Amino acid sequence: MKNTESGNFVRALETGDRELLRRVPRADVHNHAGLGGDFNTWVAQEGLDIKDNSHHFPDFTDFQKFVDKIYSYPNENPTSKQNRERILSLYRATYDLAVSDGVTLIEPGIDALILDFFDGSVEDMIAELTLLDSEYKGRLEIRPDVGMIRVFPMDEIERTIYPCIESGYFAALDVFADERHGPPEEFRQIYRDAKKAGMKLKAHAGELLDADFVRRSVEVLELDEVQHGIAAAKSPEVMRFLADNGIRLNICPSSNIQLCQVESFKTHPIRILMDNGVKVTVNTDDAIIFGQKSSDEFFNLFETGLYTAVELDMVRLNGFKD
Ligand SMILES: [Zn+2]
Incomplete structure (x- = not known):
């Protein structure tokens, strides 16, 4: 079975057969459930007035402003219920896109703050999310990450993350957003508690900051995997550290290019990372x-x-090994 899949994957790439490639199982282990789906469909569905979808964000704050536009709500003061339906609809769009593309395993990032859309009821939240997952049974394996926005006040983060960790629904923990804020040391205790709860540990690092920040994040938070981590390619020592410790980098080339951290696919450091034995x-x-x-x-x-x-088939298969 595996050999057939690999054979089809190789043939699909070599012959440019996109249809065949979509039939080969793939994993998407770094995506944000509220930001998947198709742009035009979402904009039309929500009646949003967004004309500039330039795919070019020279500054991370430009990107954050664009994210705010995607989330902007047509009503002035949406109720929790309206927010809830809207966020679930975004998650559904993410899962639908994955299925349509032949992805068979997804590790979607779910922001712990969505708890507020369920008026703080973790039971209601898990019930809705589980119901949504059940729609994809047999088509898409969903292993959700719970994510923290590192720029938020710590008391806000703790208020929402602990019920999520304790719920048992989430398979992994993640922290994301502008890594120039919210140093890993501030999250150490939460990561320890998530580890005790048996969760896999991930964090965004090395997207904007340097190789030393990648290593520091891995060491302080005892990470199993790094979301992005591309800055590690600038340091042979950090790459050796990642390779020796089997730390996987979950890389998103288009994101790195459009956020102007990498110039092109040709110059993407994924090549250097692979040459240095880092699992990606x-x-x-x-x-x-x-x-x-x-x-x-x-x-x-x-x-x-x-x-x-x-x-690239080895990269594909890495997505299924954790
Ligand atoms: Zn990300």
Whole structure:
């Protein structure tokens, strides 16, 4: 079975057969459930007035402003119920896009703050999320991450993250947003508690900051995996550290390019990381903004001529090993 999948994957890339590639199982282990889906469908559905979808964000704050536009609500003061339905509809769009692209395993990032859309009831939240997951049974394995926005006040984070950790619903913990704020030391205790609860530990690091920040995040938070981590490619020592400790980087090439951290697919450091024995996966991050599906990301890399189809198949298979 595995050999057939790999054979089809290699053939699909080498012959440019996108339809065949979509039939080969893939994992998307770095994406944000509230920012998946198709941009045009969402804008039309919500009646949003967003004309500029330039896919180019020279400054991280430009990106954050764009995210705010996607989330902007047509009503002045939405009720929890309206917010709840809207966020679940975004999650559904993320899962639908994954299924349509042939992704079979997804680790969607769910922001702990959605608890407020359920008026603080973790039971209601889990019931709704579980019901949504059940719609995809047999088509898409959903292993949710619970995420913290690192720029938020710690008391707000603790108020929502602990009920989520204790719920047992989430498979992994993550922290995201502008990594120039919210140092890993501030999150150490939460990560320890999540580890005790048996969760996998991930964190965004090395998207904007340097290789030393990647290593520091891994050491302070005892991470199993790093979301992005591309800055590690600038340091042979940090790459050796990641390789020796089997720390996987869950990379999103289009996101890195559109956020102007990397110039092009040709110059993306994923090549350097692979050459230095670092385990990597390829993922979508925020498909609603970056406009690229999992299958597109693999084609984009293959078309640089810098990767063999067999190498990219190893990257594909990494997504299923944790
Ligand atoms: Zn991300």
